[in-house]
Amino acid sequence: MSRQRQFWLLQTGAWLAYGLETFLSEIGYGRPLSMWRLNLYDALCGFLLTLAIRAVLKATWSHPPAERLRWGVIALVVASVVGGYAWWLALSNFCTECKPPKTWLGYLSYFFGWLQLLVAWTGAYVGIKLARQLQHEKETALQATAMAHQAQLRMLRYQLNPHFLFNTLNAISTLVLDGRAQQANGMVGALSGFLRYSLDSDPEQKVSLDQEIGSIQRYLAIEQVRFGDRLQVGILITPPAGEAMVPSLILQPLIENAVKFGISKREEAGRIEIIARVDDDVLEIVLRDNGPGSLNYRPERTDGQGVGLANTRERLRVLYGERQHFEISRLQPQGTEVRLQFPFEPATEADADAHPNPDRRR
Template sequence: MSSNAFPDPVTTSSRRWFWPLQGLGWLGYFILHFTAAMGDGKPLHYVTASLSVTACGFVITSLLRLGYRRLWGLPVPRMAAAAVGLLVLATLVQMKLYVAIAFSYCDDCEIRSVFGYLWYFASTLYILLSWSALYFGIKIALQLQQQKEAALRARNAAHAAQIKMLRYQLNPHFLFNTLNAISTLVLDDKPDTAYRMVASLSSFLRHSLDSDPEQQVTLMQEVDALNLYLGIEQVRFGDRLQMLVDVEPAARDALVPSLILQPLIENAIKYAISKREEGGRIELIARIDGDMLDLHLRDDGPGGVEADLAANGHSRVGLANTRERLRVLYGERQHLGISNRESGGADVHVRLPFSTAQDERP
């Protein structure tokens, strides 16, 4: 496949900007050259000399650009040496044309010493060197901007992949537990209960797969997703599992990461509900504290959270993944802590920046 099939963004952008800038630059040169000639007492028809000199400069720098483009991408020492050679050659040609055109309007004009040649060469070199510096400066600036944008896209892609990895690492364990429970129900000859659990699992998985882990949802949408998950667990535990949701009105539309609370609920069920014959209660409490959203997930289980988590590898992984996901999304402006309650049970505290969908609109 030809390398031209995928044009260089730097080359494309520089082409778009080159001709307008080239035209404006040499138009400015023409105005300065002609007004300086009028101030020096030249006749009005000298405008043709100014136009001719400007046209020569326009053509020579356009050709110089073609030479510079061929050098682009070479090692810096080779590119610099070749660029200097092209610049000197272009200066000599432009100086020769300038002298020929200017002297054609003056009968007694001539270069009488080597210093005269040096003056014409230096003045022409100054103009072409300034043009070359501007050309390379713009081209390098465009390349740096392209590299910055490419690095940003790569960082965003890695960020998105990390979030998805952290989210989806939690699903296999939950799926294994649920399928194991369904298998037990079938072996216990409880087909109706097993069917309800399969239906609930299907609804939850459909929601989980349809939701984007990079996107945020309102807190009430997250509660609806939790209800799908709890519908599965309710089949297993029946009246042993009680759930209380207490969300103040101001927090209902707060944005949270999709399915961020599911692994925390899973841990609460594991330690507060399944270990006790009488079951237990889980509370989700949401409040606004200044510019932060405070979430508390509490249970009335036996407590001993630190010891239980140290003994269970998956729980450590689930909480660690949730912490990492929050860190990736919010940086230092987040908190996830877990502690034992004085009245018994555990309290998981999640603190996030408070925002709504209206705040996210540009």
């Protein structure tokens, strides 16, 4: 059942029950059966007034708490005044036995009677809405955790791919045979650091952008042995972007796409650029390549490709909601640009202790 349908069922049922309860109370005190019209009018007024209060609450729900409280109080006071006036009109027209109050205190009681009733309804409405919002946030957190685990598993599967390992180890062996021991040692360090980062990374936690870029550099160092001069890399991280906390492994699928569908399709030298900056508390990460084919790697494909991009897009949506932006565009004369934007969260000392740089471990 949809939430809208649930609301209307609860709203209608609650005010019908209120009207029935007041009618039975009047009968119990010996009032005539004709009082049903007054009780029905009373319930209808409550039904309409609470709809007006709901409209105010919905319109200001995303506002700061103080502003929401202010508008809520105003709505309750206005609705109580209208309710008190409507009740006075009802007594004057529907109840011949009823006498008007002798003092202004009687009229004031109409206002406070409605205020008490409307505050109770508002408390129940806000309580239910907050409970649903909390449940939604829990479900969102669980979904984000599950997606992060899936991203880590996909990365590990790629790292342990026999072709990837074979190409890497074969390149190391070639360097050793050629007497290039220093380069071979560097390759071993890059491979071990790359594998260690993925094994040590907790997909439920965030890491600093510097750490994420460090893993990307190790991956690209391995690929540069395969492509040689055909792969050129440019990285520009403008302070304080390097300190930003980002979802773990968020850039790996994008880099893999750039290498597989961009650089590998070129016969001449190809270039990958990573640019990160902070502007007005928003972290922007741009990844570009000058290859001809990476844009064909579409997230909507269902043939097993496009999973990495779709996962990246969905992880950002789940973690940041409407505060994020993910865009893929074609460059001229050729190339692809991927742009990510989400709130800037600076790393703290606790974050650094929880996610130490694997390159510094010995």
